[in-house]
Amino acid sequence: MxxxxxxxxxxxxxxxxxxxxxxxxxxxxxxxxxxxxxxxxxxxxxxxxxxxxxxxxxxxxxxxxxxxxxxxxxxxxxxxxxxxxxxxxxxxxxxxxxxxxxxxxxxxxxxxxxxxxxxxxxxxxxxxxxxxxxxxxxxxxxxxxxxxxxxxxxxxxxxxxxxxxxxxxxxxxxxxxxxxxxxxxxxxxxxxxxxxxxxxxxxxxxxxxxxxxxxxxxxxxxxxxxxxxxxxxxxxxxxxxxxxxxxxxxxxxxxxxxxxxxxxxxxxxxxxxxxxxxxxxxxxxxxxxxxxxxxxxxxxxxxxxxxxxxxxxxxxxxxxxxxxxxxxxxxxxxxxxxxxxxxxxxxxxxxxxDLWNEHQKLSIQAYSKSITLVRDQEDVLPINKYFTKNDENNIVVLTPLITQIHPDVHNTNSEEARANSSKLYPCEDTFHDFGEQLAGYDESQDYKVLHTTYTANGLTTLHESLIENSKKTFQFH
Known part of the structure; x- marks a missing residue:
């Protein structure tokens, strides 16, 4: 060679x-x-x-x-x-x-x-x-x-x-x-x-x-x-x-x-x-x-x-x-x-x-079935047992202010999107939909849901005031 x-x-x-x-x-x-x-x-x-x-x-x-x-x-x-x-x-x-x-x-x-x-x-x-x-x-x-x-x-x-x-x-x-x-x-x-x-x-x-x-x-x-x-x-x-x-x-x-x-x-x-x-x-x-x-x-x-x-x-x-x-x-x-x-x-x-649409449906199915209750030692769920039709049923939802992994994907130039986003702090929309779903969970009861975020500094006196005046508080970590 x-x-x-x-x-x-x-x-x-x-x-x-x-x-x-x-x-x-x-x-x-x-x-x-x-x-x-x-x-x-x-x-x-x-x-x-x-x-x-x-x-x-x-x-x-x-x-x-x-x-x-x-x-x-x-x-x-x-x-x-x-x-x-x-x-x-x-x-x-x-x-x-x-x-x-x-x-x-x-x-x-x-x-x-x-x-x-x-x-x-x-x-x-x-x-x-x-x-x-x-x-x-x-x-x-x-x-x-x-x-x-x-x-x-x-x-x-x-x-x-x-x-x-x-x-x-x-x-x-x-x-x-x-x-x-x-x-x-x-x-x-x-x-x-x-x-x-x-x-x-x-x-x-x-x-x-x-x-x-x-x-x-x-x-x-x-x-x-x-x-x-x-x-x-x-x-x-x-x-x-x-x-x-x-x-x-x-x-x-x-x-x-x-x-x-x-x-x-x-x-x-x-x-x-x-x-x-x-x-x-x-x-x-x-x-x-x-x-x-x-x-x-x-x-x-x-x-x-x-x-x-x-x-x-x-x-x-x-x-x-x-x-x-x-x-x-x-x-x-x-x-x-x-x-x-x-x-x-x-x-x-x-x-x-058609295949793309099938994959979207499959994704929704997979995420829905993946939701798991890991622990409920205090028997908190379901939440509707805490409320009656005669109560004001005020709910406070506290969620961490998070940073999205791919923020650029969620940028949009539409006028409607800018108007909606101006009402929220960055990334608050991540949990915003959850609050809306919770508010409309049971038409027979009047759930008033207040959603706010907290930072790595923890809860402030304003958060404590909201918690004191609520019927139930849900804090996400």
Whole structure:
């Protein structure tokens, strides 16, 4: 083989090993994404909020990316990934063109596997209509630590049985909708916490504990053939062995627990190597080499910085050129190629108005069924037992003054909207509809509802006066 042909093979092979992100809302001739495609032959990209304005804009961005890949002679489409977990954990939000569904905990609260299946299918269909073909999900973490701020509502439940039951339904829907899946965050980080001293996400389970609990949802979905790839987490696992720092850099986690124990021979993607604790402790170049050659992940994720992406590719290229790791590289490239062979240039679908309307109805149904009474120890509900027809039935509703996750979506230029919004403080409209519904709950009784907000400073003397003069007060936290 000539040096030129080997150099070309090295570039093409190492380019396949990177799942790259970039900033920007459009593709230009000299942008980061084009450099990654043209120079480094990168074939997989992950897009997120830093690329998103609205659905038409990101659809064009993806189309332009794929066009660039065609111009470079790529035989298969680019793998275009997105981290769209639903609920409040979405990379994209567009109420005009993208249906909002409950997150994993909300879906589990419905206890309706058929509904969850339909939501999975609807999500996959809408993502494919935009141009995505790869979802960073489902989330298979068991939320066994209730104070877990890393997972929380992103989990389908606190038991192996619940997570497996609902995740299987969701994954089947995703599969029916035609999108590739990447189960996360192996080996299951639902018990993790952030170590304040090390500034590092950490979990303290032993290998046996992981094997008997955390990984079981992954194993169950792998056995069902519902997982195309697995995302290895970046949490520290100090009790696995003295040398193990991060799960995605650990051969015990990836080779032994995932490959051997769970019998998974598909694609494994590392946590983003730009994760602060990981990058600080290991470094980008060394992290890429450890993830691929030591832990045996197949693809490393570097979500943003072009310099870091080049550092990762440079380190992998040097290892490849040494000739010492050819079997490992060949195995990873095989898995990546197998996944890419599932992609077709013509697979983008159209979202019809009828299907969109069905998804809106499905969303309403899912949110309605997800409403759950978690606790009512004082037997407060139903509230109408406190009122009689002869009472004035004054109700005060106190709600926190919140900040919307996507405030730009709710901006409007209509005269009517401006007139209505001028009567309310910013974000008061979030609970305004609830007050109106409460006021009209029972036509036979005269509910007078006063809705006001409070800030992080707590209740004022004015709030206390309103509470004193009300028949009943409802305070939301």
């Amino acid at each position: 000539s040096n030129l042909s080997r150099d070309k093979r090295v570039v093409e092979s190492t380019g396949k090993l990177l799942l790259a992100g970039f900033e920007g809302y459009e593709i230009t001739p000299d942008c980061q994404a084009v450099k990654l495609i043209k120079i480094h032959k990168v074939r997989s990209f992950i897009l997120g909020s830093k690329n998103f304005v609205n659905v038409p804009q990101i659809t064009k961005l993806i189309d332009d990316l794929q066009t660039r890949a065609k111009l470079e002679g790529y035989e298969r489409p680019l793998l275009i990934a997105v981290d769209q977990e639903l609920g409040c954990c979405n990379a994209m939000f567009d109420e005009i063109a993208l249906t909002q569904f409950p997150g994993a905990m909300g879906l589990a609260a419905t206890d309706d596997v058929e509904l969850i299946y339909k939501v999975g299918e609807a999500l996959a269909t809408e993502l494919r209509s935009i141009g995505f073909n790869f979802l960073m999900g489902p989330d298979l973490d068991i939320c066994s630590r209730m104070s877990n701020q890393l997972i929380g509502v992103r989990s389908f439940g606190s038991t192996v049985e619940d997570v497996t039951k609902y995740a299987i339904a969701f994954a089947r829907g995703l599969k029916k909708g035609g999108i590739l899946t990447c189960a996360k965050h192996f080996p299951g980080i639902g018990s993790s916490f952030v170590d304040n001293l090390l500034e590092l996400p950490m979990m303290l389970e032993t290998y046996t504990q992981l094997e008997c609990f955390n990984v079981l949802p992954f194993k169950n979905l792998i056995d069902e053939g519902l997982i195309d790839s697995v995302h290895a987490g970046g949490v520290a696992v100090p009790n696995i062995s003295p040398n193990e720092i991060h799960a995605c850099l650990s051969p015990v986690i990836v080779q032994k627990l995932l490959r051997k124990n769970c019998k998974f021979d598909g694609l494994v993607v590392s946590e983003c190597l730009e994760l602060e604790s990981l990058c600080r402790n290991v470094g980008l170049g060394q992290g890429a080499v450890l993830a691929i050659l030591y832990a045996r992940c197949d693809m490393v994720m570097v979500c943003s910085d072009y310099i870091y992406q080049e550092e990762a590719l440079s380190s992998l290229t040097k290892a490849y050129e040494s000739g010492n790791y050819d079997p490992i590289f060949a195995q990873s490239v095989r898995r990546i190629d197998e996944l890419h062979r599932k992609l077709q240039w013509s697979e983008k679908i159209q979202l019809t108005s």
